[in-house]
Amino acid sequence: xxxxxxxxxxxxxxxxxxxxxxxxxxxxxxxxxxxxxxxxxxxxxxxxxxxxxxxxxxxxxxxxxxxxxxxxxxxxxxxxxxxxxxxxxxxxxxxxxxxxxxxxxxxxxxxxxxxxxxxxxxxxxxxxxxxxxxxxxxxxxxxxxxxxxxxxxxxxxxxxxxxxxxxxxxxxxxxxxxxxxxxxxxxxxxxxxxxxxxxxxxxxxxxxxxxxxxxxxxxxxxxxxxxxxxxxxxxxxxxxxxxxxxxxxxxxxxxxxxxxxxxxxxxxxxxxxx
Numbered sequence: 001x002x003x004x005x006x007x008x009x010x011x012x013x014x015x016x017x018x019x020x021x022x023x024x025x026x027x028x029x030x031x032x033x034x035x036x037x038x039x040x041x042x043x044x045x046x047x048x049x050x051x052x053x054x055x056x057x058x059x060x061x062x063x064x065x066x067x068x069x070x071x072x073x074x075x076x077x078x079x080x081x082x083x084x085x086x087x088x089x090x091x092x093x094x095x096x097x098x099x100x101x102x103x104x105x106x107x108x109x110x111x112x113x114x115x116x117x118x119x120x121x122x123x124x125x126x127x128x129x130x131x132x133x134x135x136x137x138x139x140x141x142x143x144x145x146x147x148x149x150x151x152x153x154x155x156x157x158x159x160x161x162x163x164x165x166x167x168x169x170x171x172x173x174x175x176x177x178x179x180x181x182x183x184x185x186x187x188x189x190x191x192x193x194x195x196x197x198x199x200x201x202x203x204x205x206x207x208x209x210x211x212x213x214x215x216x217x218x219x220x221x222x223x224x225x226x227x228x229x230x231x232x233x234x235x236x237x238x239x240x241x242x243x244x245x246x247x248x249x250x251x252x253x254x255x256x257x258x259x260x261x262x263x264x265x266x267x268x269x270x271x272x273x274x
Contacts, residue, residue, distance in 0.1 A: 002226035003097065003185065003195075004034040007147045009235045010177075010197055011093040012038040022046040022091035022139055024079045024132065025098040029058035032072075033065050035093055045072040046091060048079045080104050080131050083115070090141035096132065097149040100189065104128040114138060119167050121160040129154045130164045137174065137198060145176075146198045151191055152180075155263035166261040169208070169253065174198045177209040177238055180265045182217040184224045194265075197238070207250040209241050212269040216247075246271055 012018065012035060021035045026047030036042045045067060049055040055076035062072045075084035081104070106125035110116050115138040116131070123130035129150050140146050154161065155178065169175050176197040183192040192214055213234050217224040237248050249268050259267055 002231055003149060003181065003193075004031050004095075005231055006179075006195065006226075006234055007031065007095045007097075007149070008034040008038045009231075010147045010195070010238060011035060011095055011145045013145065013239055015039055015092075017041045018043065018092050019141075020044045020046060020089070020091045021093040021095065022085065022136075023095050024048050024083075024135055024139075025050075025096050026058055026074060027054055027097075029061040029074065031095050031097065032058075033061065033067075035095060036065075036067075043071065045074070046085050046088060047072075047074040048084050049074065049076055050078050052076055080128060080135060083135065085139065086114075088139075090144065091139050092141050092144045094136050094140055094144065094146035095148070096136060098129070098132040100151045100191075100193075101127040101129055101153065104131055106131070119164050121163045123164065124160055127153070127157070127161070130161050133168075133196070133198075134164065137168070137200075140198065140200055142200050144200065148196055148198075149181075149193055150196060152194055152264075154196070155194060155265070162261055165263065168198070169256060169261055172200075173202065173205055173253065174200060175208050176202055176204075177211065178263050178265065179234060179238070180210075180212040180214045182214050182224045182226070185217065185226060187223065204241060204250075207252050208256060209238065209248065210251055210263075210265060210268045211237055211248045212265045212271060213247070214265070215271065 023031050026049050032045045058074050077084050106122045115135050136146050176199045179195040181193045184190045216230045218227050251268050
């Protein structure tokens with residue numbers, strides 16, 4: 001719930017109305033509905049979910065929350081292998097919490113798929129994280145914002161993932177922010193996670209904002225909890241793009257290039273002696 005709130009607040013920054021919001025791994029639809037809470041109006045909701053039961057739950061959830069059936073389009077299929085919204089207009093807000101490092105086919109035929117062809121390489125079949133990123137970028141409107149939760153491996157893994165990272169940063173300059181979250185904030189997932197924020201038309205094209213909030217949480221019995229104050233700090237730092245010692249840094253694209261497009265947070269924010 002706390003992470004959903006962060007994603008929703010990021011993609012609605014500066015907006016009162018959204019033409020469309022999309023979640024390619026929408027589950028029961030809670031993330032889509034969370035985005036709607038942050039603005040006065042969302043014209044259309046789009047989602048895709050692989051599991052049939054969860055897909056039915058998502059549609060029911062929409063209706064229970066007062067979304068007219070003509071305003072949502074949720075499909076059941078594997079998003080990477082069988083995308084269902086390719087013919088829809090690009091989406092103004094995209095949010096996702098995809099399954100971490102899932103397997104996918106990485107079928108060579110996908111090298112000519114519009115979602116992946118420009119990168120020159122596919123995400124490895126053992127880790128679909130960047131396949132989801134490329135899929136989402138393809139669906140993002142020029143004036144849109146996309147925020148996705150991923151494992152830290154996406155920040156530094158080499159091979160085709162490094163190649164895709166480099167393309168997104170150097171060739172396209174779409175990466176807007178990297179936000180490190182505390183470990184153990186999702187049930188059943190103990191590893192630390194991060195949020196990557198992408199925009200096609202960035203207001204600040206010369207640098208990327210890094211936020212490391214990994215030490216800002218409340219310890220509970222069997223999981224860590226983001227408090228309201230922690231969420232607020234992430235959002236206000238993201239929106240104002242300010243540098244705070246041992247918390248946030250604005251890093252020039254040239255510096256990221258010198259680090260071979262490794263986005264590991266300790267390279268840019270020193271938490272020693274915190």
